[in-house]
Amino acid sequence: xxxxxxxxxxxxxxxxxxxxxxxxxxxxxxxxxxxxxxxxxxxxxxxxxxxxxxxxxxxxxxxxxxxxxxxxxxxxxxxxxxxxxxxxxxxxxxxxxxxxxxxxxxxxxxxxxxxxxxxxxxxxxxxxxxxxxxxxxxxxx
Amino acid sequence: xxxxxxxxxxxxxxxxxxxxxxxxxxxxxxxxxxxxxxxxxxxxxxxxxxxxxxxxxxxxxxxxxxxxxxxxxxxxxxxxxxxxxxxxxxxxxxxxxxxxxxxxxxxxxxxxxxxxxxxxxxxxxxxxxxxxxxxxxxxxx
Amino acid sequence: xxxxxxxxxxxxxxxxxxxxxxxxxxxxxxxxxxxxxxxxxxxxxxxxxxxxxxxxxxxxxxxxxxxxxxxxxxxxxxxxxxxxxxxxxxxxxxxxxxxxxxxxxxxxxxxxxxxxxxxxxxxxxxxxxxxxxxxxxxxxx
Numbered sequence: 001x002x003x004x005x006x007x008x009x010x011x012x013x014x015x016x017x018x019x020x021x022x023x024x025x026x027x028x029x030x031x032x033x034x035x036x037x038x039x040x041x042x043x044x045x046x047x048x049x050x051x052x053x054x055x056x057x058x059x060x061x062x063x064x065x066x067x068x069x070x071x072x073x074x075x076x077x078x079x080x081x082x083x084x085x086x087x088x089x090x091x092x093x094x095x096x097x098x099x100x101x102x103x104x105x106x107x108x109x110x111x112x113x114x115x116x117x118x119x120x121x122x123x124x125x126x127x128x129x130x131x132x133x134x135x136x137x138x139x140x141x
Numbered sequence: 142x143x144x145x146x147x148x149x150x151x152x153x154x155x156x157x158x159x160x161x162x163x164x165x166x167x168x169x170x171x172x173x174x175x176x177x178x179x180x181x182x183x184x185x186x187x188x189x190x191x192x193x194x195x196x197x198x199x200x201x202x203x204x205x206x207x208x209x210x211x212x213x214x215x216x217x218x219x220x221x222x223x224x225x226x227x228x229x230x231x232x233x234x235x236x237x238x239x240x241x242x243x244x245x246x247x248x249x250x251x252x253x254x255x256x257x258x259x260x261x262x263x264x265x266x267x268x269x270x271x272x273x274x275x276x277x278x279x280x281x282x
Numbered sequence: 283x284x285x286x287x288x289x290x291x292x293x294x295x296x297x298x299x300x301x302x303x304x305x306x307x308x309x310x311x312x313x314x315x316x317x318x319x320x321x322x323x324x325x326x327x328x329x330x331x332x333x334x335x336x337x338x339x340x341x342x343x344x345x346x347x348x349x350x351x352x353x354x355x356x357x358x359x360x361x362x363x364x365x366x367x368x369x370x371x372x373x374x375x376x377x378x379x380x381x382x383x384x385x386x387x388x389x390x391x392x393x394x395x396x397x398x399x400x401x402x403x404x405x406x407x408x409x410x411x412x413x414x415x416x417x418x419x420x421x422x423x
Contacts, residue, residue, distance in 0.1 A: 010263065010264050011180055011261055011263050012263065012265070013178065013180065013219055013221070013263050013268060013281075015280060015281045018275055018276060037295065039293055039295065039323065039400040039402075041180065041182075041217055041323075043217055043218055043219075043230070043231075043232040045195060045197065047197070051377075051381050053353060053377065053378075053379045053380075053381065054327060054351075054353065055351075055379070056327065056329065056351045056395055057351075062379070064380075064381050066381075069195075069196075069197045069198075071194060071195065071232060071244070071245055071246060072232065073215065073217070073232045073233065073234045073244040073245070074215045074217045074232065074234055074355065074356045074358075074375065076217075076323055076325055076355070076356045076358075077325055077398075078295055078325075078398055078400065080295070089325070089398065090325075091325040091353060091354065091355045091356065092355065093215065093234050093242075093244065093355045093356055093375050093377075093383065095192075095194065095234075095243070095244040095245050096194075097194045097196070097203070098194075098205075099192050099194065099205050099207075099243045099244060099245050100242075100243060101234065101242040101243060101244050101375075101382075101383040102377070102381045102382060102383060103353070103355040103375065103377040103381060103383050104353055104355070104377050104381050105353060113197055113276065114273075114276050114278055114280060116218075116219055116230065116280075116281070118180040118219065118261075118263070120180075120261075120293055120400075120402075122292065122293050122294065122295050122400070123292050124294070127295060132396075134300055135300060135395065135396050137396055139297060139396060139398075140295075140297045140398070151404065151405050152321055152402055152404050153404065153406070154319065154321065154360055154362070154404050154409060154422075156421055156422045159416055159417060182321065182323075182358055184358055184359055184360075184371070184372075184373040186336060186338065188338070210336075210337075210338045210339075212335060212336065212373060212385070212386055212387060213373065214356065214358070214373045214374065214375045214385040214386070215356045215358045215373065215375055217356075217358075234356065234375050234383075234385065236333075236335065236375075236384070236385040236386050237335070238335045238337070238344070239335075239346075240333050240335065240346050240348075240384045240385060240386050241383075241384060242375065242383040242384060242385050254338055254417065255414075255417050255419055255421060257359075257360055257371065257421075257422070259321040259360065259402075259404070261321075261402075
């Protein structure tokens with residue numbers, strides 16, 4: 001159903017599978033509801049984590065691996081198109097067993113212990129990522 | 142109103158009461174709009190806090206009490222059914238007066254100083270928590 | 283379109299401009315979709331940051347400036363009216379290049395490197411901020 005160009009698809013809550021890569025699981029969950037433009041939120045816990053930080057001056061990501069159990073305090077991001085395929089852009093805030101926090105840009109290699117996602121489809125034309133010269137990132141055109 | 146099985150109830154913004162337990166206040170706010178399946182987001186500040194961390198290997202929560210004033214940078218989670226009643230699953234990212242962060246699974250005993258919540262009802266069948274053998278947690282069946 | 287008093291405007295995803303003040307950019311993005319009552323979520327990166335922490339006993343904010351590049355792990359908040367104008371209340375969780383976190387109440391002076399926002403309009407009467415004696419804050423009346 002469309003109303004004033006707004007597709008009336010509401011958010012969904014989805015449990016993600018243990019042992020799966022978090023970014024892959026979110027991409028599959030979005031695909032299962034045909035969402036190629038969406039807001040994503042997730043909480044839960046990870047068995048291990050890979051995070052990135054973007055060096056704005058050097059225009060490259062550095063990445064960090066954490067082989068410890070952490071809570072996902074907040075995963076937040078979106079789904080849009082990159083190279084013609086749905087792409088999950090997700091930032092993660094995590095906590096350790098002493099309640100201290102760490103976080104960054106979610107990279108492939110973050111493995112789910114348990115996770116509950118809310119995926120909210122967004123109406124309108126697809127958002128497409130392309131190279132952005134001022135930042136060196138792939139941003140929405 | 143139902144459209145393709147999607148109930149057209151949008152998100153609400155609700156101020157939560159000072160001095161109240163955060164989890165109780167969120168449960169009451171959700172009940173006030175008849176939401177038993179919802180996404181929850183909250184910002185604000187707490188007078189004191191109780192957080193949990195799940196020991197994945199030992200399959201039990203440890204909890205931590207913080208008797209200090211903190212900002213709620215991000216409370217994120219959901220509402221589903223556990224033992225037949227609405228259950229709030231919330232993770233908290235908090236900041237101290239030097240801007241350092243702490244966080245974890247929100248436990249009873251986190252007391253509101255000020256809080257603004259966004260509760261987004263989700264359409265469809267209720268989600269029910271049951272014991273999950275692989276994790277030792279109560280997850281959606 | 284209105285259904286049971288619920289306006290059927292869904293969320294939008296918006297790229298915010300590099301070099302702009304984050305709070306101003308969010309206010310302009312909200313204005314561009316005529317949202318004066320909304321939930322706000324944002325991820326991205328900042329060139330520099332100004333954060334506040336509210337001293338609950340002294341009833342005043344202290345603020346902190348960080349002249350370093352950080353990831354926006356989670357910006358979360360809302361838009362309501364203060365002094366008759368749309369007002370963005372936003373809390374920020376940020377990460378440094380070692381994945382450590384900092385955060386607080388977003389103040390003017392947080393400058394965007396790249397940012398992707400999700401703004402979700404909320405139906406119903408406008409929320410208006412007024413002075414709240416028990417907290418010393420400007421809360422929804």
